[in-house]
Amino acid sequence: MNINNIKKEFPIFNNKVQNNDLVYLDSANSSQKPQLVIDRIYDFYTKEFSNVGRSVHYLAVAATNLYENTRVLVQKYINAKDANEIVFTKGATEAINLVANTFGQNFLKEGDEILLTELEHHSNYVPWHYLRKLKGVNIKFADVNEKGEVTIESIEKNITNKTKIIAITHLSNVTGAILPIKEITKLAHSKNIPVLIDGCQGAPHLKLDMQDIDCDFYAISCHKMYGPTGLGILYAKKKWLEELPPYQGGGGMIREVKKEGITYGDLPNKYEAGTMATAQVIAFGESINFLNKIGINNIEKHESELIKYGEEILRKNNSVKLIGNPKNKGSVLSFTLDGVHPHDIATILDEDGVAIRAGHHCCQILHDKLGLSATARASLGVYNVKEDLDKLNESLNKCKKIFNT
Amino acid sequence: MNLKELYQEIILDHGKNPRNLRKTDNFNKDAKGHNPLCGDKVHVYLKLNENKKVEDISFEGEGCAISMASASIMTDLVKGKEEKEVKEIVSDFLKMIKEKDEIKTNLLKDDEKTKLMCLSGVKQYPMRVKCATLSWHTLTSAIDRSQNEINTENMDI
Numbered sequence: 432m433n434i435n436n437i438k439k440e441f442p443i444f445n446n447k448v449q450n451n452d453l454v455y456l457d458s459a460n461s462s463q464k465p466q467l468v469i470d471r472i473y474d475f476y477t478k479e480f481s482n483v484g485r486s487v488h489y490l491a492v493a494a495t496n497l498y499e500n501t502r503v504l505v506q507k508y509i510n511a512k513d514a515n516e517i518v519f520t521k522g523a524t525e526a527i528n529l530v531a532n533t534f535g536q537n538f539l540k541e542g543d544e545i546l547l548t549e550l551e552h553h554s555n556y557v558p559w560h561y562l563r564k565l566k567g568v569n570i571k572f573a574d575v576n577e578k579g580e581v582t583i584e585s586i587e588k589n590i591t592n593k594t595k596i597i598a599i600t601h602l603s604n605v606t607g608a609i610l611p612i613k614e615i616t617k618l619a620h621s622k623n624i625p626v627l628i629d630g631c632q633g634a635p636h637l638k639l640d641m642q643d644i645d646c647d648f649y650a651i652s653c654h655k656m657y658g659p660t661g662l663g664i665l666y667a668k669k670k671w672l673e674e675l676p677p678y679q680g681g682g683g684m685i686r687e688v689k690k691e692g693i694t695y696g697d698l699p700n701k702y703e704a705g706t707m708a709t710a711q712v713i714a715f716g717e718s719i720n721f722l723n724k725i726g727i728n729n730i731e732k733h734e735s736e737l738i739k740y741g742e743e744i745l746r747k748n749n750s751v752k753l754i755g756n757p758k759n760k761g762s763v764l765s766f767t768l769d770g771v772h773p774h775d776i777a778t779i780l781d782e783d784g785v786a787i788r789a790g791h792h793c794c795q796i797l798h799d800k801l802g803l804s805a806t807a808r809a810s811l812g813v814y815n816v817k818e819d820l821d822k823l824n825e826s827l828n829k830c831k832k833i834f835n836t
Numbered sequence: 837m838n839l840k841e842l843y844q845e846i847i848l849d850h851g852k853n854p855r856n857l858r859k860t861d862n863f864n865k866d867a868k869g870h871n872p873l874c875g876d877k878v879h880v881y882l883k884l885n886e887n888k889k890v891e892d893i894s895f896e897g898e899g900c901a902i903s904m905a906s907a908s909i910m911t912d913l914v915k916g917k918e919e920k921e922v923k924e925i926v927s928d929f930l931k932m933i934k935e936k937d938e939i940k941t942n943l944l945k946d947d948e949k950t951k952l953m954c955l956s957g958v959k960q961y962p963m964r965v966k967c968a969t970l971s972w973h974t975l976t977s978a979i980d981r982s983q984n985e986i987n988t989e990n991m992d993i
Contacts, residue, residue: 772900773900774874774899774900775900778842778963779843782839790873795875798875804899805874833843834848834852834901
């Protein structure tokens with residue numbers, strides 16, 4: 432599968448949006464879906480549907496096998512040691528909530544510290560915030576520097592003997608900074624502190640190797656990875672999944688239920704209570720196949736060339752101010768335009784079929800630090816080409832014209 | 837959809853040079869408004885005299901051209917009006933944005949109605965309606981002191 436011709440795999444680009452060709456620059460929000468992922472959902476419901484893991488009839492067994500097959504595909508894709516280290520959730524948000532909740536229950540007490548960074552998306556702050564009230568823990572934030580990065584020094588400076596877990600993003604959804612997660616994990620482990628990585632933006636764009644990174648937890652959002660909505664993945668080292676308590680109770684996660692007490696099922700069932708997003712899981716297998724067919728190295732190369740090109744043309748545009756200039760940058764271009772508010776930019780661009788996002792991108796802590804209430808963000812996916820960024824720049828010039836700046 | 841209808845000259849002018857963007861001295865009513873989706877914030881200050889007439893109105897805040905222009909035009913139009921009249925104008929404006937095309941109230945002169953009608957372009961942009969209505973809801977809240985902070989997520993429009 433050639434990445435330069437990949438747009439044709441995505442049917443959304445065959446249709447006009449308000450009479451325009453779609454220039455989709457909002458993949459950090461959610462990615463578009465390839466035809467084979469869409470078809471897989473249709474086929475499963477049309478020809479193969481059954482609930483998984485319960486019944487012994489033919490369709491149930493087949494559906495269970497397909498469901499478990501995705502688990503193995505994911506395991507291989509992220510190079511986890513064991514397929515049972517892959518837990519399906521309703522999203523990356525739930526994956527982080529699962530860890531915050533269960534880890535908090537078992538290991539946190541009053542006065543303990545959780546270390547986050549100022550780059551975190553609300554989904555990697557709010558779940559930890561609950562523990563302030565529940566457990567009396569304190570939350571610290573490693574600073575972001577003027578380049579929009581969080582350095583290992585900034586992490587190290589904030590570690591104390593009370594730090595019980597470090598939860599950080601892999602790739603900032605605003606500045607695009609790629610954090611040195613392997614080094615941070617090594618540092619944390621030298622002090623016996625586990626590490627959770629919010630991989631929402633990292634997973635769709637970067638090569639993942641859980642055994643090499645050695646992090647304890649890694650949260651993935653499947654809909655940002657050319658997969659269906661309603662599905663996320665928690666990678667967690669087996670020792671944690673065995674040690675931590677279940678998150679939600681219900682069918683499918685138990686071994687034995689008596690009036691006097693309950694024993695829980697083995698991994699991964701222990702964390703997958705109730706009927707799961709079966710069709711989405713099975714279709715996500717096709718997303719992994721799709722990524723494998725292109726090759727993550729090709730994706731990294733393609734997107735890094737595009738980001739460089741985007742930065743280059745936006746820098747030439749004197750009215751544009753790029754937000755963040757990290758050394759290692761991936762997949763997002765956040766910016767402001769002199770004299771035009773990001774929401775007005777987004778509305779005017781939309782008129783040309785250019786879809787971007789404007790606002791605080793669920794990162795209010797970072798925007799407060801930047802002294803901005805909102806920014807505009809163009810974010811990339813495999814299907815983007817240089818012409819998309821040219822079109823972005825052209826439409827930004829139209830904003831300047833309308834606002835006479 | 838028509839961008840020219842949304843970004844009319846008068847909107848761009850008020851958006852760029854908002855009138856009454858300051859804090860009224862000795863204000864006796866105020867309220868804050870917030871649109872958490874886009875981060876727009878507004879703080880409306882009112883000084884009502886003993887006859888409940890708006891002696892001064894001002895606002896502080898930041899936001900897009902639509903929200904700034906809407907707040908600016910609003911403060912211009914309700915100055916000198918009585919509290920009851922202000923409420924009538926607010927409700928007429930919200931009705932215009934929501935359903936009707938015209939401003940019906942007799943409390944405004946024709947040229948003032950025309951100014952308000954310039955904001956009607958947002959109707960074609962559902963995501964932007966809240967930008968236009970934020971300061972108006974906040975004004976109502978300042979008068980009623982019904983809520984400490986208006987949050988557009990809890991509103992119809």
